[in-house]
Amino acid sequence: MARNMLSAKIPARELVGENASGNPEGEAASRRNPMAFRRLVFAAFVLSSMAGLIALMSVTLSTNGISWGEGAMLVCFAATLPWTVIGFWNAVVGLLVMRLSKDPVARVCPVAVGDKSLPLSSSTAVLSCIRNEDVDAVAANLEAMITDLVRSGEAGAFRFYVLSDTSNEIVAAREERVFADLAERWRGDMGVIYRRRKDNFAFKSGNIRDFCERWGHSHDYALVLDADSFMSASTILDMVRRMEANPRLGILQSLVVGMPTTSAFARVFQFGMRLGMRSYTTGSAWWQGDCGPYWGHNAVLRLKPFIEACHLPVLPGKGPLSGPILSHDQVEAVLMRRAGYEVRVLPLETESFEENPPDLLEFIRRELRWCQGNLQYLKLLGLSGIKATSRIQLVLAILMFVSSPAWLIFMALAATLAVVGGDQMLQFDATTGFALFCIIMTMVFAPKIATVLDILADRKLRKRFGGGLRVVAGTAGEIAFSALLAPIMAVAVSVFIAGLPFGRAMGWGAQARSPHGLPLRLTVSKLWPQALFGAAGILWTANQSWALVLPLLPVVLGPLLAVPFALLTARREAGRLALASSLWRIPEEQEAPNCLLPLRLGALTALGAGTVPDYKPDLVKADA
Numbered sequence: 346m347a348r349n350m351l352s353a354k355i356p357a358r359e360l361v362g363e364n365a366s367g368n369p370e371g372e373a374a375s376r377r378n379p380m381a382f383r384r385l386v387f388a389a390f391v392l393s394s395m396a397g398l399i400a401l402m403s404v405t406l407s408t409n410g411i412s413w414g415e416g417a418m419l420v421c422f423a424a425t426l427p428w429t430v431i432g433f434w435n436a437v438v439g440l441l442v443m444r445l446s447k448d449p450v451a452r453v454c455p456v457a458v459g460d461k462s463l464p465l466s467s468s469t470a471v472l473s474c475i476r477n478e479d480v481d482a483v484a485a486n487l488e489a490m491i492t493d494l495v496r497s498g499e500a501g502a503f504r505f506y507v508l509s510d511t512s513n514e515i516v517a518a519r520e521e522r523v524f525a526d527l528a529e530r531w532r533g534d535m536g537v538i539y540r541r542r543k544d545n546f547a548f549k550s551g552n553i554r555d556f557c558e559r560w561g562h563s564h565d566y567a568l569v570l571d572a573d574s575f576m577s578a579s580t581i582l583d584m585v586r587r588m589e590a591n592p593r594l595g596i597l598q599s600l601v602v603g604m605p606t607t608s609a610f611a612r613v614f615q616f617g618m619r620l621g622m623r624s625y626t627t628g629s630a631w632w633q634g635d636c637g638p639y640w641g642h643n644a645v646l647r648l649k650p651f652i653e654a655c656h657l658p659v660l661p662g663k664g665p666l667s668g669p670i671l672s673h674d675q676v677e678a679v680l681m682r683r684a685g686y687e688v689r690v691l692p693l694e695t696e697s698f699e700e701n702p703p704d705l706l707e708f709i710r711r712e713l714r715w716c717q718g719n720l721q722y723l724k725l726l727g728l729s730g731i732k733a734t735s736r737i738q739l740v741l742a743i744l745m746f747v748s749s750p751a752w753l754i755f756m757a758l759a760a761t762l763a764v765v766g767g768d769q770m771l772q773f774d775a776t777t778g779f780a781l782f783c784i785i786m787t788m789v790f791a792p793k794i795a796t797v798l799d800i801l802a803d804r805k806l807r808k809r810f811g812g813g814l815r816v817v818a819g820t821a822g823e824i825a826f827s828a829l830l831a832p833i834m835a836v837a838v839s840v841f842i843a844g845l846p847f848g849r850a851m852g853w854g855a856q857a858r859s860p861h862g863l864p865l866r867l868t869v870s871k872l873w874p875q876a877l878f879g880a881a882g883i884l885w886t887a888n889q890s891w892a893l894v895l896p897l898l899p900v901v902l903g904p905l906l907a908v909p910f911a912l913l914t915a916r917r918e919a920g921r922l923a924l925a926s927s928l929w930r931i932p933e934e935q936e937a938p939n940c941l942l943p944l945r946l947g948a949l950t951a952l953g954a955g956t957v958p959d960y961k962p963d964l965v966k967a968d969a
Contacts, residue, residue, distance in 0.1 A: 383631060387434060394430045394434070398430070398785075404777050405773050408774050414758055415762070421752070424744070425748045425755065432792055436628055438631050439623070439624035440799060443627055454630055458587055458590065459587055464498075468565050471490070472506050472568065472570060473505065473507050475511065477511050480524075484523045484527055487537075489940070491505060494535065499578075500535050504536040505538070507537070547670075557648065565588075566588055567651070569642055569646060573604075576698070580696045593686055594686065595688055596647070596687075596688040597644060599691055599693075599697040600692050600693055600695070603619065603931065604699065605934050605949050606920075606946075609916070610702070612923045613823055613929050614708070617793060630690050630692050635687035636735050637678070638738070639681075646681075655680045655681055657669070657673055661724075665851075666717070666723065666724065672715055672718025675742055678735070679735040682735050683731045683735070705830075705914060706863060709871070712837070716851075717841075720747075720845070752835055760886060808935075810930065810932060815928060815930065832902075832903040833903045862912075872907040875903075876905060883905065934948060934949065937949050
């Protein structure tokens with residue numbers, strides 16, 4: 346249906362940016378300002394889709410007129426739509442670009458790749474930003490990256506900086522020893538500098554700003570890493586060459602994928618992300634263009650304009666939405682674009698990795714920190730001089746989290762009106778209601794469906810994911826997983842937002858990255874609001890009419906099962922079963938890339954991937 350709607354208005358080859366015969370004036374206008382044309386087209390699809398869905402909901406609710414309660418439901422429904430509809434059209438456009446364009450990456454990220462035959466002429470600082478992390482794991486990642494760069498012959502163009510905001514003195518002492526040893530082992534081949542801040546003002550953004558003030562003017566670019574980031578030398582060199590070849594490119598963001606893991610929760614989650622990210626990112630890059638995203642890690646920054654133009658403001662006032670900006674990345678992208686430099690995302694699966702949260706509690710904690718940071722953008726919408734697309738991105742980042750309470754209020758109103766208000770307060774057309782439900786569910790899962798279709802249509806891609814049957818079966822399981830997870834997260838975000846006026850806030854504590862089981866008491870103490878919401882919804886509705894329980898089940902089942910869901914998906918045994926099932930495999934688990942072997946990842950070891958000897962500087966020199 347989506348493809349028919351799209352192609353009915355614009356020829357597919359014109360949509361992906363390839364010339365088609367037609368109106369010469371229209372083609373000339375498109376060539377003069379292709380991004381303006383794309384953005385107008387995309388806005389037309391999004392706005393018309395939202396209008397159509399709101400109209401369909403109005404018809405569904407207006408069988409006996411629209412009561413005040415139904416009107417409130419309609420407002421909440423409209424608030425949930427922008428993120429869903431934009432995700433859907435990103436997926437549709439992304440799928441068309443991936444399937445119809447000869448070079449999808451160049452079509453949406455038109456930057457010169459640079460000359461691989463020439464040595465790098467620039468200096469790049471590799472920034473590893475850490476705070477109370479597993480020191481040995483961070484050092485292992487960095488050593489493997491250093492080794493890879495030394496073997497590439499381009500080590501002289503890089504220097505590593507370990508930027509610590511660690512507050513735990515025991516961890517800090519360990520950091521000093523481990524990174525001093527790392528620096529000594531690679532002395533003469535790669536510079537490694539360790540610095541710890543005792544004043545953690547502004548957290549990660551302040552950490553990077555401190556680097557800029559101390560060492561930023563000594564380098565052309567900075568490759569920003571999180572503690573769990575890993576990138577191969579080939580990916581790093583490709584990104585730096587693109588920066589060298591495109592002097593107006595301010596930020597180049599890689600497409601980050603999940604690292605092989607033994608965590609059941611992370612395995613299923615990152616499989617879904619792997620399916621959704623490529624089509625979504627390709628589609629969004631098609632219309633965002635030079636106003637692309639920056640996710641704060643696994644990206645290269647041009648330091649001179651970053652230092653001059655991307656200094657973040659401290660937000661005025663008191664409370665959780667004031668002070669330093671937590672979600673600094675998108676704001677820095679907006680400021681870089683305001684300075685006249687492009688911000689691009691490379692929608693290509695390279696060897697650019699991250700680790701995903703190993704359990705539900707850690708996932709919720711990360712999401713709530715992002716939620717608080719994104720809601721701070723409310724104070725930044727009036728920034729002067731920023732591009733319209735950049736302003737829209739800030740609005741969408743806010744709506745990403747505001748849609749959760751809007752969705753819950755919508756469902757709560759529906760249940761309340763059905764039970765208490767009777768026919769005068771809530772009547773709906775079952776036929777249009779079911780059609781609306783199907784359309785919304787299609788839109789929600791469109792990014793994953795689009796990439797699955799792309800995989801199934803390509804023999805090489807099918808093989809990389811373990812075959813078409815495994816892809817389909819894994820996708821079905823991941824959709825069930827997401828159906829349970831989504832309402833759990835909606836309750837968590839809604840409760841958190843409700844607490845913001847009362848001073849509830851998220852800090853920037855140490856993140857758990859290794860798979861481990863969860864204690865029952867801790868899990869219950871964190872997830873009791875979800876369990877209460879699910880139980881209350883079922884009991885209250887069943888007390889009125891069992892016929893209302895079934896349509897409410899998709900909303901309340903996940904929260905009701907939140908505690909056992911969290912406990913089960915965090916267990917090591919569940920991770921081993923997930924590995925043994927051969928479902929949710931990612932390409933790196935089908936054929937492990939050489940760059941990951943030194944990390945001795947548990948998932949690759951369990952699947953029989955080979956390992957390599959410890960890297961030593963003298964061996965590296967001999968190989969180089």
